[in-house]
Amino acid sequence: MKRYYSAVSKFNKWMLIISVLSVWGSCIPILMGEFDGLFIFISLLVGGFTVFIASIYFNTYYQIQEDKILWVTGPIKGQIEISKISRLKKAKSIWEIDSLIKPILSNRPLLLRYTKFDDFPVSPQDEKGFIEELLSKNPSIEIEQFS
Numbered sequence: 663m664k665r666y667y668s669a670v671s672k673f674n675k676w677m678l679i680i681s682v683l684s685v686w687g688s689c690i691p692i693l694m695g696e697f698d699g700l701f702i703f704i705s706l707l708v709g710g711f712t713v714f715i716a717s718i719y720f721n722t723y724y725q726i727q728e729d730k731i732l733w734v735t736g737p738i739k740g741q742i743e744i745s746k747i748s749r750l751k752k753a754k755s756i757w758e759i760d761s762l763i764k765p766i767l768s769n770r771p772l773l774l775r776y777t778k779f780d781d782f783p784v785s786p787q788d789e790k791g792f793i794e795e796l797l798s799k800n801p802s803i804e805i806e807q808f809s
Contacts, residue, residue, distance in 0.1 A: 663725050663727060664795070665724070666723060666726075667722065668735075668768060669768040670767040674719065681716075685705070688701075688704065688705045714736060717737060726744070726799060731774075740765075744799045745800060747800060747803050748775050748802075749775035750796070751806035752772055752773070753771050754770070755769060755770065756769055756770075759773065766783045770785075772786075
């Protein structure tokens with residue numbers, strides 16, 4: 663089973679870098695011996711947040727199995743039945759997405775319409791291969807022209 667890792671936008675790359683730099687910056691007073699309990703708590707909180715963000719950054723992918731798309735974004739997992747997908751289109755921006763869960767790292771994901779009103783975003787690096795494999799499982803999916 664092939665994993666389609668999420669494409670990553672420059673903005674998301676910078677968010678990860680800034681998070682890591684924040685953790686390192688917050689550790690400077692600890693290394694200099696100038697810290698108290700609150701400072702250690704805040705450093706641990708920022709460190710935990712950075713680990714969470716890094717897990718999303720390095721572990722967001724999609725797998726197409728027999729009749730499902732399995733998606734993983736950090737510690738969060740889910741699946742969509744391929745037979746329920748009726749349409750696929752390219753989003754103009756992330757603001758166009760109504761989905762509560764957005765397992766994407768890209769600014770222009772693909773939107774999979776899987777019920778009458780619900781779209782689910784995916785952003786595989788290999789869009790063409792992902793679409794071809796998806797269509798091999800459900801050839802009745804309507805593809806909107808990409809702009």
